[in-house]
Amino acid sequence: MPLQAQVTYDSLNSSSKALQFKGTNSGDLSLHFSPESVPVAGYWHGNAGITLFVPTFPLKEGHVYYLKKDDKLVRRISLPVVRHSPPRVVRIYPDVDTIPANLLKIYVLFDQPMATGHAGDQIRLIDLNTGKEEPEAILQLEQELWSYSNDTLTLWFDPGRIKRDLIPNEELGNPLTEGKEYLLEVYPGWPGQNGTPTIATTSRKFYVTEADRTRPSTDDWQVTPPVVGTTGALFLRFPEAMDMGAVTSSLRLTCEDTEVPYRLEWLQGDKGLLMHPERPWQEGGCKLHIDAKAEDLAGNNLNRLFDQDVEEATGKQEEYVIEFEIAAEGE
Amino acid sequence: MKHLLLTLLFLTGAVFTGFSHVDPPEGFVKGDTEIESINAMTFGPDGILFIGDSKTASLIALQTADNTAGSFEEDVNIKNIDHMLAELMGTTADKITIQDMAVNPASGTIYFGIHHEDGSPALVKMKPGQDPEWVNLQDAVHAKRSINSVVAADAEDRRGRPLRHWAISDMNYHDGQVLVTGLSNKEFASTFRSLPYPFNEEESDASLEIYHAAHGQYETHSPVKTFTTATIDGTPYVVASYTCTPLVLFPMSDIKPGEHVKGRTVAELGAGNTPLDMVVVDSESGSYLMMANSNRPVMKINMADVKGYSGSLTEPVNEPAATAGVNYLNLPMTNVLQLDKYGETVVTVKRQSNGDLDLLTLNRFWFGG
Structure with missing residues (x-):
């Protein structure tokens, strides 16, 4: 029986791509990137006349591989090119036009998982007053801060330049200057995990105002309770724009001492968010728990400023709580 | 298809194993490490390689059974190490990144943690003078633990994944x-x-x-x-x-x-x-801290x-x-991305001015050898 090769793809997960062979056993087969190269790393499985090769890394689309049996070339396998939709930036946080001079973080959200290790080449901050790039404004990290699903990247403005009196701050100054306009640009060519790069430039213009050196307080946060029996959202409002990532991971909701699962939706301007429940709201007392690590745009959290002077007092609470009632209809 | 593949995988068992058979230490198991990323690596005692996995916020101790004493006399110098590793993984160098490098202090075998651009991790080992070999992490003697309880207790999204980026x-x-x-x-x-x-x-x-x-x-x-x-x-x-x-x-x-x-x-x-990276090297002439930097040469x-x-x-x-x-000496080595101790010198991953990524042993002259 002639050896037949068939490429099988899993459209959901490119890493599970496999080569399938019929009419042979796996024992003496090896796949090679080039005729003389070492065998490609992966798992060979044989069962009922079908042999599967599952490579550790995805094979390269459009490349010709070499199959050997008993170390002799038996055939060339040309992998097809699969068209993927190019990734795109769907949102940049902070989602505001005006930022404090001591802005600490930026989040870039994509519509699909992205390849890591490209942030340094793909993102630029341009000083619109001079037209020049601010080359050392954003902290370069070899281990980039990606979300588990690799679709959200966290970028830090260089904290050494933000913190007053540190050497980078004294030498290079704050990364952003009050009164100036900046353009954050995400350039095309940033590959997604499926290898297809972004094709559009995404940009956001910011106007810089004075540095924020005030601790946020949950006393100023407003909760608009939802209507009992509905799945309408709970509305949480802040007096200032807050850090999307820090606040999202700091919130917890309980009603009658039971955890309430929800989906968060940040509103434009980062001054409010909606908490959509999975099930209709029940009547009773609820608590919004906020971890003290919740931050504003300048990295000031509920207990301390980002560059707090050690002589100044800091909050000691680990958690802050806002209590509210979901009242029965007609009350 | 994914389920079919995985089913076949479990029915037939993996063919290659990266390690020879040695009785596992207490608390170790043989099987799938379930590593989702390789972000940092370091060697412990008895050929144990520790792997830090940011995605699962866990620490994996891998028994390499790689305990043969190395001579460290032969320098390791390989041009285009990224191409060599990529070829083993069946792809091109632009599709992979070297996350970390660790040298077994006993044997001198160099281990590379690499990622494909789709996020898949792989571990590759290379004995001096030999071809690189892939290490099967789905069938390895290992022990595992969570890195910290804080991450585990973090808020999770609807699929149960931590919201914290770590x-x-x-x-x-x-x-x-x-x-x-x-x-x-x-x-x-x-x-x-x-x-x-x-x-x-x-x-x-x-x-x-x-x-x-x-x-x-x-x-x-x-x-x-x-x-x-x-x-x-x-x-x-x-x-x-x-x-x-x-x-x-x-x-x-x-x-x-x-x-x-x-x-x-x-x-x-x-x-x-x-x-970027640092290590202390003990040589006959003394003990030296070697540090690689993003915008400065290697410091000694x-x-x-x-x-x-x-x-x-x-x-x-x-x-x-x-x-x-303290005083330091700038060595004539720039763009060193990784370094680890190799006997009485260090082995480095260096980006050359022409863009090549090479594996180079630092001249022993710098340590008085």
Whole structure:
């Protein structure tokens, strides 16, 4: 029986791509990137006349591989090119036009998982007053801060330049200057995990105002309770724009001492968010728990400023709580 | 199809195994490590390779069974190491990144943690003078534990995945402790943990807040970028470099659960630069701290100078890009991305000016050999 090769793809997960062979056993087969190269790393499985090769890394689309049996070339396998939709930036946080001079973080959200290790080449901050790039404004990290699903990247403005009196701050100054306009640009060519790069430039213009050196307080946060029996959202409002990532991971909701699962939706301007429940709201007392690590745009959290002077007092609470009632209809 | 593939995989068993058969240590199992990323690696005792996995916030101890004593006489010099590794993985160099490199201090075998651009991790080992070999992480003798309970207790999204973005920045082993440092997007702070090895879930970890002096004030909110351990006058120390460039020393004995440790700043290595990797090399002529940097050459610091520097920098250094504290020597090696101890010298991954990525052993001349 002639050896037949068939490429099988899993459209959901490119890493599970496999080569399938019929009419042979796996024992003496090896796949090679080039005729003389070492065998490609992966798992060979044989069962009922079908042999599967599952490579550790995805094979390269459009490349010709070499199959050997008993170390002799038996055939060339040309992998097809699969068209993927190019990734795109769907949102940049902070989602505001005006930022404090001591802005600490930026989040870039994509519509699909992205390849890591490209942030340094793909993102630029341009000083619109001079037209020049601010080359050392954003902290370069070899281990980039990606979300588990690799679709959200966290970028830090260089904290050494933000913190007053540190050497980078004294030498290079704050990364952003009050009164100036900046353009954050995400350039095309940033590959997604499926290898297809972004094709559009995404940009956001910011106007810089004075540095924020005030601790946020949950006393100023407003909760608009939802209507009992509905799945309408709970509305949480802040007096200032807050850090999307820090606040999202700091919130917890309980009603009658039971955890309430929800989906968060940040509103434009980062001054409010909606908490959509999975099930209709029940009547009773609820608590919004906020971890003290919740931050504003300048990295000031509920207990301390980002560059707090050690002589100044800091909050000691680990958690802050806002209590509210979901009242029965007609009350 | 994925389910079919996995079913077949379990029915037939994996064909290749990366390691020879040695009785596993207590607490180890043979099977799938379920590693989702390789972000940092370091060697422990008896050929145990520790792998830090940021995606699952876990630490994996891998029994390499790679205990044959190496001679370290042969220098390792390989041009286009990334092409060589990519070929083994069946792809091109532009599709992979070398996450970390660790040399087995006993055998001299070099281990590379690499990622495909789709996020898949792989471990590759290379004995000096031989072809690289893939290590099967789905059928390996290993032990595993969570890096910290804080991450586990974090808020999760609807699929149960942590909302915190977490990245391990460096990892080292010293005398029964695996030291891990990392940063998260939740707070810009030093996350430094000490985990006892052999793993014991009941024994609590030490979670440190490391202070370093900055102009008379205490600067706490800065993560350690890279660190190593060193023994000075019989006392073990952690030598850590922060994102804001100070080089800080603190005794290992200070690492206790719940303690706030204040480090002694022994050098300011200048702004506009980020430390990438560091290691201490002991040679006949002395003990040297070698540090790779983003915008500066490899620095060599004599540990005897660190020992002799009894002060702690507290005053600002005002000249642009100026440095202060212990003396250091700039070696004629730039763009070194990774380094690890290789006998009495270091092996490096270096980006050449023509764009090539080479594996190079540093000339022993620099260590008086």
